[in-house]
Amino acid sequence: MSEFHQIDSYTPRSQQYRLLPFRFTQLNDQDYVVSNIAGDFMVLPDEDLRRLIDHELSPESSLYVELRARQFVIDESTAIAPDLLAIRVRSRYERLADFTSLHLFVVTLRCEHSCKYCQVSRQSDNRPQFDMSSADADAALALALTSPSPVIKIEFQGGEPLLNFPLVEYVVCEAERRRVNKRIEFVIATNLALIDRDILTFCAEHEINISTSLDGPGDLHNLNRPRPGGDSYERTINGIRVAREFLGRDRVGALMTTTEASLGRVRDIIDEYLCQGFDRIFLRPLSPYGFAIKTRSYMRYNTDRWLDFYRQGLDYVIALNKQGIALTEFYASTILSKMFTSRDPGYVDLMSPAGIGIAAVVYNYDGYVYASDESRMLAEMGDHHFRLGHVRQNSYKDIFLSPTLIDPLEESFAYSNPMCHDCAFEPYCGADPVFHWATHKDHVGLKPESEFCRRNMAIFRHLITLMERDPFVRRLFMNWANRC
Amino acid sequence: MLKLGGHIDLIKRATGIPAALYTITTDPNLPISIRPRFALLSDSPRDVTDYGAQLVFADDPNRPSLTAADNVYRVPVHFDYLKDGDIVHIDGSQRRMNTLFRKGASNNSILLTEQCNHYCLMCSQPPKKIDDSHLLRRALDLVSLIPKDARRIAFTGGEPTLYGDRLIDLIRHAKIQLPHTSVDLLSNGRKFKDKDFASRFGKIGHPYCTVAIPVYSDDPVRHDYVVQAPGAFDETVRGILNLKRFGQRVEVRIVLHKQTIGRLRQTCEFLCRNLLFVDHVALMGLEITGFTRANLDLLWIDPYEYRHILSEAIETLNTYGMPASVYNHQLCVVNPDVEGNYRKSISDWKNEYIECCGACTRRSECGGFFSSSKMYRYSDHIKPYV
Amino acid sequence: MTVNVDFDSGVFSLDAVKAACYALVDRFTSDIELSDRKIICRLTFSDSISEPAASAHIDRLRKEVLDQDLRRKLKAETEPIRNLILAHAFSKTGLIGDE
Numbered sequence: 001m002s003e004f005h006q007i008d009s010y011t012p013r014s015q016q017y018r019l020l021p022f023r024f025t026q027l028n029d030q031d032y033v034v035s036n037i038a039g040d041f042m043v044l045p046d047e048d049l050r051r052l053i054d055h056e057l058s059p060e061s062s063l064y065v066e067l068r069a070r071q072f073v074i075d076e077s078t079a080i081a082p083d084l085l086a087i088r089v090r091s092r093y094e095r096l097a098d099f100t101s102l103h104l105f106v107v108t109l110r111c112e113h114s115c116k117y118c119q120v121s122r123q124s125d126n127r128p129q130f131d132m133s134s135a136d137a138d139a140a141l142a143l144a145l146t147s148p149s150p151v152i153k154i155e156f157q158g159g160e161p162l163l164n165f166p167l168v169e170y171v172v173c174e175a176e177r178r179r180v181n182k183r184i185e186f187v188i189a190t191n192l193a194l195i196d197r198d199i200l201t202f203c204a205e206h207e208i209n210i211s212t213s214l215d216g217p218g219d220l221h222n223l224n225r226p227r228p229g230g231d232s233y234e235r236t237i238n239g240i241r242v243a244r245e246f247l248g249r250d251r252v253g254a255l256m257t258t259t260e261a262s263l264g265r266v267r268d269i270i271d272e273y274l275c276q277g278f279d280r281i282f283l284r285p286l287s288p289y290g291f292a293i294k295t296r297s298y299m300r301y302n303t304d305r306w307l308d309f310y311r312q313g314l315d316y317v318i319a320l321n322k323q324g325i326a327l328t329e330f331y332a333s334t335i336l337s338k339m340f341t342s343r344d345p346g347y348v349d350l351m352s353p354a355g356i357g358i359a360a361v362v363y364n365y366d367g368y369v370y371a372s373d374e375s376r377m378l379a380e381m382g383d384h385h386f387r388l389g390h391v392r393q394n395s396y397k398d399i400f401l402s403p404t405l406i407d408p409l410e411e412s413f414a415y416s417n418p419m420c421h422d423c424a425f426e427p428y429c430g431a432d433p434v435f436h437w438a439t440h441k442d443h444v445g446l447k448p449e450s451e452f453c454r455r456n457m458a459i460f461r462h463l464i465t466l467m468e469r470d471p472f473v474r475r476l477f478m479n480w481a482n483r484c
Numbered sequence: 485m486l487k488l489g490g491h492i493d494l495i496k497r498a499t500g501i502p503a504a505l506y507t508i509t510t511d512p513n514l515p516i517s518i519r520p521r522f523a524l525l526s527d528s529p530r531d532v533t534d535y536g537a538q539l540v541f542a543d544d545p546n547r548p549s550l551t552a553a554d555n556v557y558r559v560p561v562h563f564d565y566l567k568d569g570d571i572v573h574i575d576g577s578q579r580r581m582n583t584l585f586r587k588g589a590s591n592n593s594i595l596l597t598e599q600c601n602h603y604c605l606m607c608s609q610p611p612k613k614i615d616d617s618h619l620l621r622r623a624l625d626l627v628s629l630i631p632k633d634a635r636r637i638a639f640t641g642g643e644p645t646l647y648g649d650r651l652i653d654l655i656r657h658a659k660i661q662l663p664h665t666s667v668d669l670l671s672n673g674r675k676f677k678d679k680d681f682a683s684r685f686g687k688i689g690h691p692y693c694t695v696a697i698p699v700y701s702d703d704p705v706r707h708d709y710v711v712q713a714p715g716a717f718d719e720t721v722r723g724i725l726n727l728k729r730f731g732q733r734v735e736v737r738i739v740l741h742k743q744t745i746g747r748l749r750q751t752c753e754f755l756c757r758n759l760l761f762v763d764h765v766a767l768m769g770l771e772i773t774g775f776t777r778a779n780l781d782l783l784w785i786d787p788y789e790y791r792h793i794l795s796e797a798i799e800t801l802n803t804y805g806m807p808a809s810v811y812n813h814q815l816c817v818v819n820p821d822v823e824g825n826y827r828k829s830i831s832d833w834k835n836e837y838i839e840c841c842g843a844c845t846r847r848s849e850c851g852g853f854f855s856s857s858k859m860y861r862y863s864d865h866i867k868p869y870v
Numbered sequence: 871m872t873v874n875v876d877f878d879s880g881v882f883s884l885d886a887v888k889a890a891c892y893a894l895v896d897r898f899t900s901d902i903e904l905s906d907r908k909i910i911c912r913l914t915f916s917d918s919i920s921e922p923a924a925s926a927h928i929d930r931l932r933k934e935v936l937d938q939d940l941r942r943k944l945k946a947e948t949e950p951i952r953n954l955i956l957a958h959a960f961s962k963t964g965l966i967g968d969e
Contacts, residue, residue, distance in 0.1 A: 004605060004779065010708040019944065021952035024937075037955055040757070053944050069702040069750060078704035080718040082955050083725065084758045089959035341757070341804070419893060422941055448896040475796075479803050 010077065012059045017068075017075040020085070024049055025424035027461055032424075036071050038088035039338060039427035043468055091342035092427075096353070098149035100400070101346065102360035104373060105140060105171060106157050107132045108164035109365050113191055113227040115213075117257055117287060119377045121159045131164045132365040137171050139391035140363035145178060146396045155187040155211075157373070159365075162194045172206050187211050191225070192239025193232065200246035207251075210243050212236055214254040214276065216262060216269035224259055240276060249277065258284050263305050266313035274320070274327065282330035283313045285455060299439070303451045307458050318466070321476055332463060333480035338428045339463075340481035348372060350430035350456075352414035356386065357405040367391045369399050371408075374434040385437055408433035408443040419447040425460040429453075487562045488583040494576065495529060495543055495556040503575035505584065505625050506536045508566050521629075523574065525566055529556050537574055539563070539581075557581070571629055573622060584626055590636065591668075594623050596651075597642040602672050603712035606739055606783055608774040611642060620647055620654065627658050630665070638668040645675035652684055659690040666692040668735075673697035674716065676723030686730025694763065695727055696735040700744045702754030710743050721759075728761050735764040741783040745790045752797045756804035765801055767794065769812030773856040780861065787817040788865035795819045815850040817863045827851070844868030871919060875928055877909040882939050884909060889941075890934035897927045 022036045024044075032049045035041040044052065044063075051057055052073075057064045059075065067073050071081040095101075109130035111121035132140075144152060154175060156168050168188065175184050186208040203210065215221040218233040225232040243252045254276070256262070256269060266283070273281045286306050310331075317329050334347045348355030356371035363369055367390050370376040375386030386408070389399040399405075412431035414420040420429070435452050436445035447453045467474040506523035512532050514522060519534040528544040533552040539559045550556065557574070559581060566572070569587035574580075585592050596619055600611035623639070630637065637658070644651050651669075658667050667690060676682040676695075697720060700710040704717035727734050736755060738744060744751075748767075755765060769787060770776060776783055787794075794810065799821070801808035809827045810818065818826060829851035837852045844850070846869040853862055877887050884902075887909050891900040901912040911931070915924050 004603070005709075005712060007705065007709040010705045010714055012705075018951070019948050021948040021955065022944070024941070024944075026937075037952065038757075050940065053940055065703050065705070066750075068704070069747070069754065077708065077714070078718050080704075080721050082951060083722070083958075086955045086958040087725075088758065089955065093959070342760075418889070422889075422938075446895065448893055475799065475803075478800070482803050482805065 012075045012077050014076065015055070015057075015059060017055065017057070017059070017064075017073045019053065019055075020072055020074060020081055022072050023422055023424040023426070025422075025457075027464060033461075033464055034072065035424040035427060036085065038071065038085050038342065039092070040070055041339060041424065041464065042066070042070060042072070043464065088342045092344060095344045095346065096358065098147075099358060100144075100147045100361050101149040101151060102153050102155065102348070103140075103144040103147070104155045104157050104360065104362040105132065105137065106159070106362065106365045106376070107137075107161045107167045107171075109159040110163045111159040111191075112163075112193065113160065113225050113232060115225045115257075117224070117259055120380045130159065130365060132167055132363075132367070134167065134170055136363070136365075136367040136391050137167055138174070139367070140369075141171060141174055141178065143361075143363070143369075143391060143396055143399065145175070145180075145182065150181070151183045151185065153185045153187060155189060157189045157362075160191055160194065161188050162190050162199060165199060169202060172202075172208065176206070185209070190239075191227075191232065191236065192243065193227065193235040195239045195242060197242075197246075200243060203243075204246045208247075209251045209253065210247065211253045211255060212240065212243075213257065214240075214272065215256050215259070216265060217272045220261060220265060220268070223261055224257065237276065253280070254278055255282055256284060258286050258306065258309070260286075263309045266309050267316050270313060270316055270320075270327070274325070279326055280328045280330055281317070283310050284331070299451050300454070303455050307455065310459065311462060314462075314466075318473060318476065322472065328480050328483060331459070332477070333483060335428050335459065335463060336477045336481035340478055349432055349435075350428075352412075352420075352426070352429065352431040353409050354412050354431040354433050356408065356434060357388065357400060358409065361388075361399075363391055367393075369394070371405055372434055374438070378434065378438060383438075386434060408437070411443040412436070417444060417447065419453075423457075425457060428460055429456050486565055486583075490560045490563060490581055492539075492557040492559050492574070492579055492581045494579070495540070495558055496550050496553060497555055497576065503573065503577070504536065505571055505573050505622070505629055507629060508539075508570040508572060509568050511568070523572060529553060539566075539572075569631060571626060584622075585630055585634075585637075587631065587634075591638060592630075592634070592636070593638045593640050594626060595641065596620055596623055596639050596644045596654075597646060599646055600641060600643040600672075601646070601674070601713065602643065602716065604775065605710055605712065605743065605779045606741060606770060606774070606776045608771050608776070609640070609642060610774050617647070620650060624654060624657055627654070627661050630662060632662060632664065634662060634665045636666040636668070637662070638670060640670045643672055643675075644669060645671050645673075648675070648681070649684065652688060655685070655690055655693060656688050659688060659693075664692075666694070669693065669695045671695055671697055672711065672716065672720055673723035673727070674719040676726050677719045679726050682723065682726035682732070683730050686727065686732045689731075694733045694735050696737050696766070697724055698737045698739065699724075699751070699755070700738060701747050702751045703747055706743065706747065724759060724762065733763045735766055736762050737766045737768060739768050739770060740787070740790065740794070741770045742785040743783060745785060745793055748790075748793050749796045749800060752800045752806075756800060756806055760804060760806065763807065765806055765808040767797065767808065767810050769854075769857075771812070771854045771856055772860040773854070777860060784861060786863050786865065787813055788863050791817060791819050791822075795821050798822050798825050801825075812851060812854065814853065814863065814866060815846055816844075816867050816869065817865055838862070838866060840866060840868050842868075843870065845870060871915045871917070871924060873913045873915070873924065873928065875911045875913060875931060877911070877935060879904065879907050879909050882909065882935055883942060886938035886942055887911065887935055889938040890931055893934055893938075894927070894931055897930070898924075 020036060022034050024032045024034045027033045027043055031043050031045055033041050034044055048063060071085055074081050109121055161168055172186055188208060189211045192212045214236055215224045221233040222230055240252055270281060286302055314329055314332060317327050320327050334345045334350060337343055337345045346359055348360045351359055360372055362373055362376045364376055369388045369391060370379060371386040371388055379387060388402050388404050412433035414426050414429060414431045420426050432452050433443040436442055467477055507521055508525050509522045510525050512524060512530050516534050520536045522535055523537040523539050524535045525539045527541050529538060529540050529547060529550055531550050531552050538553055538556040541561055543558055567588060570583060571585035573582045573584050597616050598609060598612040699720060701707045707717040708714050724734055798808060808825050810822055810825050811827050836855050836858050838858060841847055888902060891911060898913045898915045903910045
């Protein structure tokens, strides 16, 4: 019918378009990643990027149509993108207003393991001065309940928290009694060696989750985590089984610590997780805290080796998924949720503003308050830089508004950082002032020399490259992004 | 296919009867006090008084003369689907009857206007530039008559929001008169770009009202092209944002055809990233009626050919947790991975099957075809499940 | 080893050159000097570096300067709309374009 117009009538007549805010970073020799202010990304060849910025793209080209739909440009046909971008930016930062949601209670420093990478535990089983007192627990709980967040998570840590289980029981019951308009989730981070039916009955009654350590197959796990009897692995496996009986599969999780010995054994580790029936694995970075005294080139060497470990591991996980085995890698899924959604997954180490204090806080066995778990570890090594106060001596305001917390938050805010500011991956990354303090004695670090930066940029590039190459991976990653 | 309208012949009449709504009954012995609201439906005329109208399928030439009866009309036999509780509009002077409400239907569509500010390539109700506001008044009366246990009604057009605040009055009226009935309002959403209008609409506070708004592409140019209106995309999206801001339930609809299938996956991603607060997404098969027939070359694509794209789109919506449904497709032309979102149909009075469907073991789960599709165009890949 | 790399100051801003040198500070250190119409970067590599490796780093620097320059152009153009988006993202009243 003549009264219908062709699509040309709706295509902008002029070639004029306006660029919306975006950033670009090299992906590889030919291509760049561009990301807009809401964190959407696209991959463009070098030449197309330049033509885009020089306003040389034609409004009929499919690349232009894509860029406009994805909110990188606007023209006379549409002006709504800024509204949509503003909404998404707001969503991204919404969780900030809830403030601290994760509260770690170090109920004791005592532990019967002597894990190689642990900086904090004391081996002697029977010295109560390494236990948190109920007076300190009360004060810590009061601080936790002051958090504006409608949901808080209380995580019991140690040492080995089960060695001071009476205090765990006390905190759980008190928290449930005292909470007003707040949902509280509980987690116990335990090696499970000392788990028994009474403890599990209590956990079932109060819906407490268990998070345990599983470093890999028996030989690797026991090598990393010695205990008298050399049977950490056997006890862990048994503990997992029993815990699941009482709590169900979903309430029992495992984390691994990556050590020198782990590198080169990533498939074995993943197989172990599959064997134990987990549907999630977190291929964690090497901790820098034991390496603080090493040279920079050694640190770089370790980052490279870890990246090999990670890439191999991720390849294997993807291959398993292709076979129909649903296993998620947690580090990737955290990043992917930032790439594909406006939800903040709340993973402390990849947040900007930094997660210290804002997302998580630690109440130590001695009543001192620390900005994060790593901050507490630093303190055990003699550096109290991130100690925020004491539960009985300082008020909520003293602690959460102290310069000890605010200064590193402000200084490390990625968006204000000279290189982070221009980086296309900034929406997916984080500020880690504790890491940078530990390695550079500076909250920010020199980004070109930061192993945190190198590691994360390598991962961002790797994830994007995998998605570009394989539509299956893109769909898989989109699925992971929404599971966080 | 059911015909909802038809020509009627007057057999005997009383003076001065205005066009009006009547509830159908087959009971000649209703209490006299309520008879005026009813139209008595029978095979041939009966000598009874006080019914608002009598509808007969045939006039018996040997019948005694009707002394008591008045407003007796002969109606075409295609109205034999009418049942007790259905509601018709009889216009004696125009000699027309229209079925407006069917008690047994899962969903009753009430046309509010044929005016529209869009001119969609596939419009099933081509716009007319006439003042048909009598339809709005009729709808108000109809809502008062519809039984309180009716499950669902839909207000359609044209573009209902052209009535402005009078539409708000209608929705509020429906909330009061039919507090348990779901109401779907089909609209292009553009009027809701006016924040105050959206706010007033939201204030109705109808607990079961959904505004169903089409978004045909994440590409504004393509959307504007499909609806044949420049600037439509921006205003529609703005309307959706405002409605959600004021607590109104919103569904996004996408009609699947050659002009929308190309970016369907990207459009669904767009909805998930930018409009995740929308309550439901409906992916709908093409009805071969209205403008669709004139634009068939531009629009027709065999659903079997796009089944993988449909699967990808549904997978995206499911992954993001966006509630989604597929309507108006046959079960044999979609992939199994879509069946969790597949709905048998959206309007049962339009559905039919073709010959080979007789052997199909899954026929009862399948929505079949629009009568118009069956007549003009449907997939080349229809195959019974055996 | 020390190498000089020049950039035309009529084409590239000092800012862009400095940013590029900063981004690559893990590969070489640089002294920057402005002279006539040239920005001169005196790059110092580690003693153990080979010719091809140094050459690759220099190519990288040239590319990085181009990128930094492009970033400045992009930023200048999009700064106003960026501020508008952020202002509305963090405002209490809500969206732009309230009709």
